[in-house]
Amino acid sequence: MDVTLENVTVVRGGRPVLDIRALSFLSGRTTAVFGPNGAGKSTLLRLIGGLERPRGGLVRIGGAAPGLLDGKPPRHAFAFQERVFLRGTVRRNLDLALDLHHVPPDERAVRIAEVAAELGIAAILDRPARQLSGGEAQRVNLARALALRAPVTLLDEPLSGIDRPARTHLLDDLPRWLATFATTTILVTHDREEAFRLADQLVVLVGGAVYAAGSKGAVFRDPRDPAVAELLGYTVLSCDGVRLGVPPGGFRIGAEQSPAFTLEVERVVDMGNHPHLLGRVGDVRVDIRLGPGEAVPAAGSRIGISATQHVSLR
Amino acid sequence: MNDLAQGVLEATRLLLWGDRELWAIVGRTLTISGLATFFAMMVGVPAGYALARGRFRGRTALLALMNTGMGMPPVVVGLIVWLLLTRSGPFGGLELIYTRTAMVLAQFLIAAPLVVGFTAASVQALPPQLPDLLTSLGAGRLRTLWLLSGEARLGLLAAVMAGFGAIVSEVGASMTVGGNLRGSTRVLTTAIVTETGRGNLSVALALGLVLLLLAFMVNAALTLLQQRRPH
Numbered sequence: 001m002d003v004t005l006e007n008v009t010v011v012r013g014g015r016p017v018l019d020i021r022a023l024s025f026l027s028g029r030t031t032a033v034f035g036p037n038g039a040g041k042s043t044l045l046r047l048i049g050g051l052e053r054p055r056g057g058l059v060r061i062g063g064a065a066p067g068l069l070d071g072k073p074p075r076h077a078f079a080f081q082e083r084v085f086l087r088g089t090v091r092r093n094l095d096l097a098l099d100l101h102h103v104p105p106d107e108r109a110v111r112i113a114e115v116a117a118e119l120g121i122a123a124i125l126d127r128p129a130r131q132l133s134g135g136e137a138q139r140v141n142l143a144r145a146l147a148l149r150a151p152v153t154l155l156d157e158p159l160s161g162i163d164r165p166a167r168t169h170l171l172d173d174l175p176r177w178l179a180t181f182a183t184t185t186i187l188v189t190h191d192r193e194e195a196f197r198l199a200d201q202l203v204v205l206v207g208g209a210v211y212a213a214g215s216k217g218a219v220f221r222d223p224r225d226p227a228v229a230e231l232l233g234y235t236v237l238s239c240d241g242v243r244l245g246v247p248p249g250g251f252r253i254g255a256e257q258s259p260a261f262t263l264e265v266e267r268v269v270d271m272g273n274h275p276h277l278l279g280r281v282g283d284v285r286v287d288i289r290l291g292p293g294e295a296v297p298a299a300g301s302r303i304g305i306s307a308t309q310h311v312s313l314r
Numbered sequence: 315m316n317d318l319a320q321g322v323l324e325a326t327r328l329l330l331w332g333d334r335e336l337w338a339i340v341g342r343t344l345t346i347s348g349l350a351t352f353f354a355m356m357v358g359v360p361a362g363y364a365l366a367r368g369r370f371r372g373r374t375a376l377l378a379l380m381n382t383g384m385g386m387p388p389v390v391v392g393l394i395v396w397l398l399l400t401r402s403g404p405f406g407g408l409e410l411i412y413t414r415t416a417m418v419l420a421q422f423l424i425a426a427p428l429v430v431g432f433t434a435a436s437v438q439a440l441p442p443q444l445p446d447l448l449t450s451l452g453a454g455r456l457r458t459l460w461l462l463s464g465e466a467r468l469g470l471l472a473a474v475m476a477g478f479g480a481i482v483s484e485v486g487a488s489m490t491v492g493g494n495l496r497g498s499t500r501v502l503t504t505a506i507v508t509e510t511g512r513g514n515l516s517v518a519l520a521l522g523l524v525l526l527l528l529a530f531m532v533n534a535a536l537t538l539l540q541q542r543r544p545h
Contacts, residue, residue: 012494046446049450050449050450051446051449051450070343074450074451074452076450078447078450078451080446080450082443083442084441084443084444084447086444086461086464086465087464087465096461097451100448100451100452100453100457101451102452153343223367255512
């Protein structure tokens with residue numbers, strides 16, 4: 001089911017929070033809405049989830065407004081960033097969600113068993129939902145949304161506030177779960193790694209406006225805007241009056257290639273299996289990962305570096 | 315000590331062998347305070363919910379007013395209701411003064427701020443995202459209110475207990491607007507005052523024990539309901 005926004009504006013306290021001329025989320029795809037904190041990502045998700053109304057413009061899920069339609073269940077499932085549960089067991093929470101989506105009791109039990117087996121929560125179904133660890137709670141939070149098998153699945157920062165081991169597992173498992181239970185997925189994240197690991201489409205939101213949208217490869221290869229480039233991990237530099245974006249891993253030591261820059265080495269950080277050079281080119285911070293056996297310059301020295309890959313920016 | 319022992323004996327005798335007047339007073343007390351609590355819940359729970367979740371001008375001022383109302387002396391409430399309902403008052407034509415209806419009204423006014431205050435506090439203690447979660451799952455307004463009440467039931471039942479406890483044990487308002495008329499508006503607390511005044515200390519004490527027992531039974535039932543584990 002397609003999700004589209006046309007000329008959507010949201011104003012809060014006299015300040016524009018969202019201003020989107022046209023944006024579509026393709027049916028059957030997983031799209032990451034990516035941007036810094038305060039970019040309006042969660043507001044966008046709440047509009048699609050029918051929890052907020054735009055001041056102007058249209059939000060459509062499969063051609064109709066979001067929210068309740070003639071007593072039919074919503075066409076979306078929403079996993080909130082805050083893992084909120086009602087009193088009672090995990091099973092009760094999953095059952096209530098399915099009940100509110102008009103799923104008959106027999107089928108509810110089947111769906112709960114299915115989603116619990118797939119998400120690895122079968123053993124905690126009868127535990128109080130409010131006494132789970134961060135990782136468990138997030139699995140249940142996702143299970144509640146995925147069990148609904150809604151045409152549109154909305155995930156708000158699905159991996160925030162979870163310890164590293166649990167996050168690593170979720171990053172590995174979530175794409176498989178989405179493929180099993182979800183069709184069109186829109187997820188919001190401020191983390192580049194999450195956006196690239198989980199989604200195939202990318203929407204970059206900055207200050208409430210869409211700065212880039214498309215397949216993640218296309219957006220990454222051609223960020224155009226310096227703000228987008230920086231969010232995607234590019235180092236943005238000026239060279240002969242032209243703004244350039246150098247992607248992560250795009251620098252090497254030695255000024256023999258063009259474009260070349262002078263790096264003031266501030267620190268050398270030993271990351272265990274490889275050293276990192278941290279320094280500045282003018283005012284811009286530059287981070288270079290050195291290869292094994294590469295000579296390590298001293299902190300305080302000035303060395304020549306060149307960009308092996310770069311894109312031109314506006 | 316002698317009076318206390320005699321009081322306990324008298325209370326046991328009254329309860330075991332029954333006393334029509336006593337049972338009538340107990341029934342009246344329960345009816346008046348029960349009705350007042352019921353109306354206070356009907357008005358106070360939605361009002362408390364609106365005060366807790368609403369975003370409107372004057373919300374904080376209203377909450378402060380309700381919180382003040384929670385500590386309102388019953389005799390002052392009684393006096394105000396008396397001034398309103400007395401023959402020469404603005405609602406004197408309704409001829410409600412010295413009736414059970416007047417007592418329900420006064421007790422309602424004492425209990426309502428307690429219910430509003432407790433409800434607002436318990437709803438504010440809920441995770442603020444809970445209503446959004448229920449809305450996004452497709453729960454309508456009534457279902458949302460019902461589910462949220464279940465979540466806030468510790469506070470809501472505390473509201474019933476506080477409201478009922480406050481009015482079943484108050485004497486000032488009941489005396490002022492009810493007049494303590496025998497067979498008509500006499501309730502347990504006003505009966506205790508009467509018997510104490512007459513020097514019937516053991517009867518007064520017996521009535522006090524009955525009142526305590528009554529309050530305990532009602533609160534025990536509510537506490538059981540409150541502490542029940544969800545499935």
